[in-house]
Amino acid sequence: MIVVMQQGATTKQVERVVQLIREMNLTDHVIVGAERTVVAVIGDDRFKDRSVLESCAGVDRVVPILAPYKIASRQTHPETTVIPIGGRHGATVGGRKLCVLAGPCSVEDKSMLLEVAHGVKQAGGSGLRGGAFKPRTSPYQFQGLGEKGLEILAEAREQTGLAVVSEVMGAEHIDLVARYADVLQVGTRNMHNFNLLAALGERTNKPILLKRGWSATLEEFLLAAEYVINAGNPNVILCERGIRTFEGYVRNTLPLAIVPAVQRESHLPIVVDPSHGTGHAYLVPAMARAAVAAGADGLIIEVHPDPEHALTDGAQSVTIPDFEQIMRQVRQVAEAVDRQI
Ligand code: PEP
Ligand code: MN
Numbered sequence: 001m002i003v004v005m006q007q008g009a010t011t012k013q014v015e016r017v018v019q020l021i022r023e024m025n026l027t028d029h030v031i032v033g034a035e036r037t038v039v040a041v042i043g044d045d046r047f048k049d050r051s052v053l054e055s056c057a058g059v060d061r062v063v064p065i066l067a068p069y070k071i072a073s074r075q076t077h078p079e080t081t082v083i084p085i086g087g088r089h090g091a092t093v094g095g096r097k098l099c100v101l102a103g104p105c106s107v108e109d110k111s112m113l114l115e116v117a118h119g120v121k122q123a124g125g126s127g128l129r130g131g132a133f134k135p136r137t138s139p140y141q142f143q144g145l146g147e148k149g150l151e152i153l154a155e156a157r158e159q160t161g162l163a164v165v166s167e168v169m170g171a172e173h174i175d176l177v178a179r180y181a182d183v184l185q186v187g188t189r190n191m192h193n194f195n196l197l198a199a200l201g202e203r204t205n206k207p208i209l210l211k212r213g214w215s216a217t218l219e220e221f222l223l224a225a226e227y228v229i230n231a232g233n234p235n236v237i238l239c240e241r242g243i244r245t246f247e248g249y250v251r252n253t254l255p256l257a258i259v260p261a262v263q264r265e266s267h268l269p270i271v272v273d274p275s276h277g278t279g280h281a282y283l284v285p286a287m288a289r290a291a292v293a294a295g296a297d298g299l300i301i302e303v304h305p306d307p308e309h310a311l312t313d314g315a316q317s318v319t320i321p322d323f324e325q326i327m328r329q330v331r332q333v334a335e336a337v338d339r340q341i
Pocket of ligand 1: 188
């Protein structure tokens, strides 16, 4: 970081800043300019408390240079991380080949899940999504089938070879979900649940699909990933799923610029969820194409055989034929940006 002193700051004030920097076991380098003095701080200062210097007399501002996340940062790991997601087809995320995860919002029963699973497989998807534990706004809404839903997902993997993605809502369910699913999803509401993130890092090596909190900044998103990696699991797949804004014609606003921004900041793969990102099935194909054009490493799309009767998120779920068409279109976009499906 760089400490910029106020114009007219006294020598005593500069000395106090230097003393505090040394107390942090960092090295100072004082540069006296014509207008004002700045103090460059040398050493790894990203875990130090900047506010100590900010509140010092004579300090104008403190400018951080290093990102606060370390192991998630591309500075420490220049190559994009490629993560195998499981299943029998060798699917990965982060490489040249895109990873398309698709399936219903919730596992509702065996026949609908198997129908979607075969549809996803047929269309060339890489993995099957399906919630067994559902984070619902109201306690009176369908909460998911729990372990029964996980059993159905495992059967769908057995039949299709697709990797299975399912949400884990609390640390008490990590072992249970990890027993059945290949990829554990952390939902938007849990991105700030630091106990869950750390527990996932400690208790499993399976990939974690970490959804961006709907009000989280890019920095907070990457720090959430840092929690998982720092606790021992390097296999974090980031997922942009839209954020809350003033805009009402969509359920969430899908900020696709985060894709190249994350790729500049971090080596972790990032997939885009155009279903939650818009809330409307008619917007999903265009945003899926746009996400791939923006360089996303994959997509996660809600697909339902009969969206009108879906127990959760029917309005944003596409049908199986719609999904097939999305795959055809996205394949062409992928080629145009030097990727494959
Ligand atoms: C989901 O994937 O169905 C889901 C609940 O997602 P989010 O956490 O992004 O709302
Ligand atoms: Mn959903």
